[in-house]
Amino acid sequence: xxxTFKTFLSxxxxxxxxxxxxxxxVTGTIVSGTYDTTGTxxxxxxxxxxxxxxxxxxxxxxxxxNHILDITMGYSSKSYLSGASPTVSGSTLDQQKKKINxxxxxxxxxxxxxxxGNIQEFDVDGDILAGGAKIQEAxxxxxxxxxxxxxxxxxxxxxxxxxxxxxxxxVSGGVFTIADTNAQNAYKVNSPAGEYALLKVSAxxxxxxxxxxxxxxxxxxxxGIAVLxxxxxxxxxxxGAAKATERPHCSFFAPNxxxxxxxxxxxxxxxxxxxxxxxxxxxLNNISFNNTTExxxxxxxCRANNTDFxxxxxxxxxxxxxxxxxxxxxxxPVSYITTVGLxxxxxxxxxxxxxxxxxxxxxxxxxxxxVRLDY
Numbered sequence: 551x552x553x554t555f556k557t558f559l560s561x562x563x564x565x566x567x568x569x570x571x572x573x574x575x576v577t578g579t580i581v582s583g584t585y586d587t588t589g590t591x592x593x594x595x596x597x598x599x600x601x602x603x604x605x606x607x608x609x610x611x612x613x614x615x616n617h618i619l620d621i622t623m624g625y626s627s628k629s630y631l632s633g634a635s636p637t638v639s640g641s642t643l644d645q646q647k648k649k650i651n652x653x654x655x656x657x658x659x660x661x662x663x664x665x666x667g668n669i670q671e672f673d674v675d676g677d678i679l680a681g682g683a684k685i686q687e688a689x690x691x692x693x694x695x696x697x698x699x700x701x702x703x704x705x706x707x708x709x710x711x712x713x714x715x716x717x718x719x720x721v722s723g724g725v726f727t728i729a730d731t732n733a734q735n736a737y738k739v740n741s742p743a744g745e746y747a748l749l750k751v752s753a754x755x756x757x758x759x760x761x762x763x764x765x766x767x768x769x770x771x772x773x774g775i776a777v778l779x780x781x782x783x784x785x786x787x788x789x790g791a792a793k794a795t796e797r798p799h800c801s802f803f804a805p806n807x808x809x810x811x812x813x814x815x816x817x818x819x820x821x822x823x824x825x826x827x828x829x830x831x832x833x834l835n836n837i838s839f840n841n842t843t844e845x846x847x848x849x850x851x852c853r854a855n856n857t858d859f860x861x862x863x864x865x866x867x868x869x870x871x872x873x874x875x876x877x878x879x880x881x882x883p884v885s886y887i888t889t890v891g892l893x894x895x896x897x898x899x900x901x902x903x904x905x906x907x908x909x910x911x912x913x914x915x916x917x918x919x920x921v922r923l924d925y
Contacts, residue, residue, distance in 0.1 A: 555893060556858065558850060568845040571706075574697050576618060576837040578712070583832070585609050594831070596824050601648055602692075603827035620692040621827040623780075623818060624653030626671050629686040631819045645822055652823070656690050660770055660777070662742045672777055674765055676738045676748055687780040687818055688767070689830055698774035703840035704747060705734040707769050709776065710835040725835055727753035728778075730769050737771070744772030780818055845924055852890050852919040860885055860913055884912040890919050 585592040585608070592609035602622035608615040625631045627650050654669050661670040661678070670678060672685035693702075708729035733747035749767035767778040817826055861867070862885045886908035892901040903921045911917060 554859065554863075555897060556852075556854075562851045562853065564849045564851075566847045566849065568847065570843040570845055571703050571840045572699070572843070574839055574841050576697075578710075578835040578837075580607055581605050581618070581831050581834050581837075600645070600822060600824055601652060603824060603831070605831065616696055617694040618697065619694060621689070621830055622652055622692075623687075623689045623823055623826045623830075624649040624651070624656065625687040625780075625818060626650070626653050626657075626684070628671065628684075631687060648823060649818075652690070653688065656688075656775070656777070660741055660743045660746070660768075660773065660775065672768065672779070674779070676740070676746070676768065678740060685767070685777065685779040689778045689780065689826070691776040691778070693774040693776070695774065697841060698839075699841040699843045701744075701771045701842045701844075702769065702774060703842050704737055704745070704771060705730060705732060706838075706840040707733075707749070707776070708752065708839070709749075709778075709837045710753075711833045712835045725753065727751070728766050733769075741770065743770050743775075746770040749776065749778070847925075848923045850892060850921045850923070852921055854887070854911060854917040854919070856913050856916050859887065859911055862886075882912045882914065884910065887911050887917070887919075890921055892921065892923075 580593070583591060592611070593606045593615065595604040595606065595610045597604075602620045604610070604620050605618045606615040607618055632646065632650055657671060658669045661672055664670050672688060674683040674685055708727060710725050710727040712725060728749045729752040730747040730749055731752055737745050737747040739745055746768050748765050749769055751762050751764045751766060754762065765779075767776060769776050817829055821829070860883045867885075888905055888908045890903040890905070891899050892903075894900055901921075901923060903919070905919075909917060
């Protein structure tokens, strides 16, 4: 334990922040069927409450399985679907309430409340104050913190889907890709959950209903949540039932079937949350993004001037009241520094830094040790 302490001055400390990024690929084969040998994917976990679906990188009962993401969906209480009372496996009210509750839960966390305390809907262009079209029906993909770390790197997110063989929006059997292109220069900060950006079409056949640049969702970087709009698939925000037929069968969210039936509109209304999650998952081709780990550091410059720390408190430093490292009485005192300790204001040891080899210290030299604390 040290008996001599030296107080840090203001110029003896410096702080830095480093962003570490790691590429995270999530292939569609893992999400949609790598471990599907019996008709029920072993890496996809469904729950009795039926409100979301969890996807793992291995069969979820395996001890080595890692949670990747959760998939769910819902719609606003202002959506046409909320008043249409669609039949859902004989339990209409139960599933409809769950879908509305999920939408409200996501909206209150990611969008927040208006001035009178009402939950705000997801805004298509992110300009909430200006009003405009809203995302009233949406799929929500919640990425595990294991993948996103502190946040998703802006401008790195992309998600692609394989289109079906029945009048798809894109070329039959092609790939529909959405991304947060240039989001590092155009992200938004008006969310209580942190920063987010718009997800736009980056690759698709414009003659089949989509144009590159169309907004189809949002990505929330710190929350690690992607919101994909179902209503954006149609030509405009629907005002009633007639709007539901604007683009029949034009959706990458449609069920995994070759029949020319079933649109996003029909699937979200008449299908259970699990069925919708299955439809979404089996169309998924690839997800890729870079995560971010924020590494904060405080650097301490421990300065030993020529008159500092030239003696050791080690009991073996002296023998019979004589310094054992001195050859004669007139030699300068000398010590060998092996450890640097950082102490609190009341001299309690907080951190220890070990040197790779002892450093000689005597009145003829001065040393500066750079100690970095990462957190």
